[in-house]
Amino acid sequence: MSEKSDVILCTCGKQLQLDYEILTDRIGKIELAKTVTILDTVCQDDDLEQIAKMIEKNEGRLVIAACTNQKIQPRIDQFLYSKGLDPTRIQYVNIREHSAWVHDDLTEASEKSVAMTRGALARSSTSNTIPTESKDVAGHVTVIGGGIAGIESAISLSGLGYNVTLIEIADELGGHLAKLPMVAPTGKSGTEVLAARLAALKSDSITILTRTKVKYVEGELGRFVVHLVTDAAEEDELHTSAVVLATGFKEFKPTMIDEYQYGKNPDVLTQLELSEMLTEDSLKRPSDGGEVKSVIMVQCVGSRSEDYKRDCSKLCCTFAIDNSLEILKRVPDAQIRIVYMDIRVPFENELIYAESREKGVDYIRGRISMVWSQGNETRVKLYDSLLDQYFELSSDLLVLSCAVLPPDGITELSETLGYAIEDDGHIKELYGKLRRNETRRRGVLAVGAVTRPQFAYEAVTDAQAAALVIHNELQGGRIEKIARGAVLVADDCVGCSLCAQQCPRGVPLMVEETDLENQDDEQKLVFKATIDTLNCHACGVCQSLCPSGATQLNFLTNEQLWAEIDAVLEGAGSDYPITLCFYCEECSVSTIDIVGTRKMKYPASTRLIPVPCSGRVSIVDILKAFESGASAVMLAACETDRCHIAGTGNEIAQVQVDVAQEILNAIGWRGERVGMYRMFSAEPERFTEAINEMVKRAKDFGPTPVHLGTAGKWMEVKE
Amino acid sequence: MSDAEEQTGPPITLVEPIDVSKLDSEFRKTIRSMPNGEELMACFACSTCTAACPIANQWDYKPHQLIRMILLGMRDDVLSSKEIWECLTCFQCQERCPQKVRVTDIFFDCKNLAAEEGMIPDNIIGLARELAEKGQLYVVTADWEREDLGLEPEVPGLSANGIREILKTTRTNKIVGGES
């Protein structure tokens, strides 16, 4: 049923160059408009009161045409909630940044404003109220991995009031850190750094399971089930609300690089093997137990190499310097030489580099030519690229600073935990700039070296930060929020699992249908999706992919969007070819806002419809636009790989656009009527260039042959 | 304050630098477009190639320096260098390069460029002449040795005509001064 809404038109302090007479007159005549009110500043207190009154009167159905909702909506929402009113049905139209500020022609800008208001009225007419809902979950978190990152995670989560189970595969906690004789930049040993934390773990809220491995995990944020197996092959399961992965790293073992003789000559070791030796205070030549008087260290073994690990391992330079200093503590006259390509010591680690040089450590910029054994000596030939000289010398130890690699087992776990893996094998962060510890899967966090090589202090910071992210999610066990997101009607689900496979955050789960309702035995193995709306990110990817319309965003149903498409395009035709632009409310909304703020001009024969993510737009939505008379359809999305929704929403959109183009081509129309463009708010001209191009196409091609009952004339005439 | 410090004008220096703008900035593009030059720019000057080379201590320009010189556009110095001809083509530099720069193959490219400009060591021209004329570098001279071992004195199937034909149309012909 279509309901009418009130309309508010804001004049921005009477500064907007729009013809408000046209606006009130034309909007007043729209069937879905109940009343039209002009206000001067909807963002100021007096007008906020007005809005509150109108919301009360009309059950919340209200269209506000003003500046960008990115600025006013938070204020209006907050004001209405403080009055106990529900703002969730309000629809916004941006007549400032999208019309008045970017089009020179007053009438055209006004016409466009009317059309877009008509669209918002259509959207409003079937809008739902979105209630605040709550659910209770267990205040329990599972931490996998008992190194410094896992230990700190357990302590932080316990400090925030959660019960924690800390799972470690080895006999003891502490990981690699326990084996470091010196931890940069503090200069203390790993065991010293760990001591206070191991004591803090002795808390009622923390359970430690050593010699235990995670086999697989089921469930979702708020109700995961972790299946465990001990080294005695006993199996167990653990109910938990979130999972922290802290399984650290693995040191590369360079047995296959034959120039270093690792694995063949016992006096050739890795840097961590040396650390262990130093921690145990057993510095001697492994071959014969002899004294260590000379050491050569080789940097970048396996790192910065197209063959093994492309990137830099970050830690190894500092590790090598730390170990050099430790050797010198034990053998003050030891001759230590470090062969390097670039010494990489961040910030104050530079000072340790300086200290080591002062204490006599030699740095040789160059590479090893070869290593061989001569009697009981390890002989090394190397090239010094600065002296342009080769040197040949004996060394008691040859220590290889080997690449830091992701730990074993994370690929297996990803199969049930659903997080993504980076090219280099580490766990992929949700978004490298701002969301390092989150993974693709909601409720699964990754901290410490499992995400990238990290110093101990960085792993600690990670763990503390991730604890906050979990706390934000679980809210102490009672999750309460506006249930804005996807809602699934199980009866309509055909069990195709597209939503579960493609949801950027892994929210829909496939469950046996028998879990939902009783069925005959024959149909027992049919799967259906379930979606917990409170876990949903509200992007709409599931909706655009769902073949049966079973899953829909409760604030932007198919019915709403299709009605809006039809309404904004009213009057489109051969006299006035229209470009319809769907834009995501992430990078695109900002880019278009900035275009407005900077008053960059583009043609008014454009209509804009916001979607939460470009991935919400389906092929059907695109085709609907043509059915309603659009001449061109543009999709404005975030930059490649920069989709705000876990990096994949816009890739789904790209597929939809590609297929829509193919469909148009297949039926004899021009595929170029549809275009997808990537927005970037720092480069607003990206939008103006894109929309100009699409407007040009709209003008060149005119409306599609099929609209307004012109059926029968199917093929486009091509020149 | 001393007199020297009071002086103005450009500082005095004995350094006579190479003027980079006079170098051939297209040279690296040329190399890059050649059969094995694509990875050229991946070089980060670690000098692993030089460390791996068994003879570079005999050279004025080390392998990593030659690659740098290519990147900088020191075309003439590279193409006229004796080093590219002394390259053993043992491929150890290439095998060990962490950035997969095809160092040995690039030296082959350089030799081809040098050859195009006629900068070839005499002995190599001699070999080219052998090939152009005889279609092979080695011919059987002691056929009795073959016969002693039960081999046919003439190598079965051997025919150098095809090779000679081909080399008449390619650069070798130019190198040995054959008719075009």
Next chain:
Amino acid sequence: MKDAVLVIGAGVAGMTAAIELADSNIETVLIDRLPTAGGNALDLYKAFPTDDCFYCFEGSRSRPGIRKCFYRSALIDQPNLHLRTDTEVAEISGSPGSFTVKLTVGPRYVDSRKCILCGLCLELSNAFEQISPQCQPQAVIYRPDLLDDGAKKAESDCPTKAINLNAEPTEETVNITDIVLATGYHEMQPINVDEYSYGKHPNIITQLELAKILDPNGESGGALLRPSDGAQVKNMMMIQCVGSRDENYYAYCSKICCVFALKHAKIVSSERNGIGITVVYMDMRTYDRHERYYRETRDSGVRFLRGRLHLIDPREDGTLDVTVYDSLLNKYLRHNIDLLVLSSALEPPESNDGIIQLLDVQMRSGFIGPSDPFSENEVVAGDHLYVCGSATGPTEVPESVTQARAVVSKILQGRRS
């Protein structure tokens, strides 16, 4: 305001900490010396490691969604969050857990809640300015030194009466339980490093200055033009470690300048066609996955030269002859370039000294160090004192954000125990 937390510095770290705190129902006072939030990030255009906009940070619960531009952030309309720009700490008294902080608040010429950015005052007077489309608060600022008749008219005509030209500085005293130091970094102006002639020739600039030139929202619309005469730059050179790793200036490595420079080199080489770039370095420090920038820029044709500057010789046509010693070739190379960009050290802001004294926190090369370095707790600067972002030393955006969250995590833990 009860049990409030004070966050000093509204850059990426400070804003993140403040929003996370406010979301956790903690009254938060966020202050900054400048008239708008955003810190250095506002001028930096593209951020590594993602190469997208610098002015983008995490959304909050009041702005559900994923991540937002600064201008869409919750700094204004989050009821627990009190942003004070143009504001500095004058005095701190009391004891940890119950500090009394006196703030000097600059004159409120424009009421940021009332300003609707309608543009009227900008039309009427040159004394008003919108610093950036991304500025937060979304309000114009007024420069009293540029007062003109238009400004007075703007005051009277402002549709929301947001302007008060006679505003005076005020003082505000707040009761604070915890203090978060997020005072950021400053790029060293290398005027004293003689060999680089910075400040003496207009075509010798720093990386931050280059970022502003490259910003499409800047004066040149992103075109790389010579500051001296606006001519197109054809060849440029960057020099790393200017003032860093140098006992005469800063002994530490500024950590992010290599990536910073290569980010710019990448923009120039891939988006501003045909400009030759040479990067002069001592050790290329592209830690971890930043190695990608090094790889990609080499591939796109950027020249890397291991060595140091020998001599700069300006020519009459505005170009510079720069001679550099190449330590791998053992040769001197002279380049003729249009623009010399110095990767200048990132230094602690001057204001740090005052705060460090006032709060008696640990100094770490001029930045703020952890109170107990052996704990590996980077963000804990003292009892009820926390530090995050580049206040701890040069820090990347993701590190700043993670540290800010760690701070909030620690404060929440502290409140529970």
Next chain:
Amino acid sequence: MPAYNLYMGCSVPANYPNYEASMLKVALALGMELEYMENVACCGSPNLRAIDYLGWLTVNARTLAIAEENGHDIVTPCNGCFASLKDTLHHLKHDESDMKKVNSELKKLGLTFKGTIKVRHFIEALYTDIGVEEIRKKVTNPLDGIGISIHYGCHLMRPADVTGFRPEILDELVSLTGATVIEYPIWKQCCGATVLPVNEPLAIRLARDKIKSMKEAGAAFAAVVCPACGNQLDLQQLGLKDSYGEVYDLPVLLYPQILALAMGMDESEIGLEMNRVPADTILDHLTS
């Protein structure tokens, strides 16, 4: 057993009939059908590659195209030929424009190169097609107690993405004769053959270093699988007394000679007397 296109190149038949003879005899005993290719000669060696890349490609593409006509794999005893053919194959498969150029040249000779043929070194064919176990069965006269150092040869091993050769297979082939493989530090190093035309003293120095290194590691003799490497290590050894005042007396054998001895063949059948450094010590050992 499949037949092979035997590509001899020019060096083996001209200078190393002992290599050729021992290879053919061993192959015959193991049932390998080696058929001399018709109308082929030199591969051009790295020297042609250095000065006339297109000519070199075309020469070798011609050889490959001839083999494609009967479809049998090419087998060659020479590392230089092996590298030339392998590299040509690899390059033309990855470079369409050179493929076109080469084929337009070949067209004049009535040939087309398609890239369907496989190229293998003789010892690879031995290893993969006959197999270690089969060969071992034929070993009647094991070389027990003899230490052999192997020089594999650069162009057989590198670049690995082109040659695809695994050095371990030669170790296995040597071991199955009963001999012990003696490792020595500079096993990867070049024999110096390529640099001979431009810097003879350097070439000799490289050969000398290898021989010295093998000898010091305790090798009784050296194994090679390439005429050029054989020339460097064997022939050049004779001159070391003059240039370095050093005498090593390290016999250098082609691998098929070693295998033939282990299979009980007579020294005269495999031309052992043509090896420059006398191999008497081995014969003494075998008869003792």
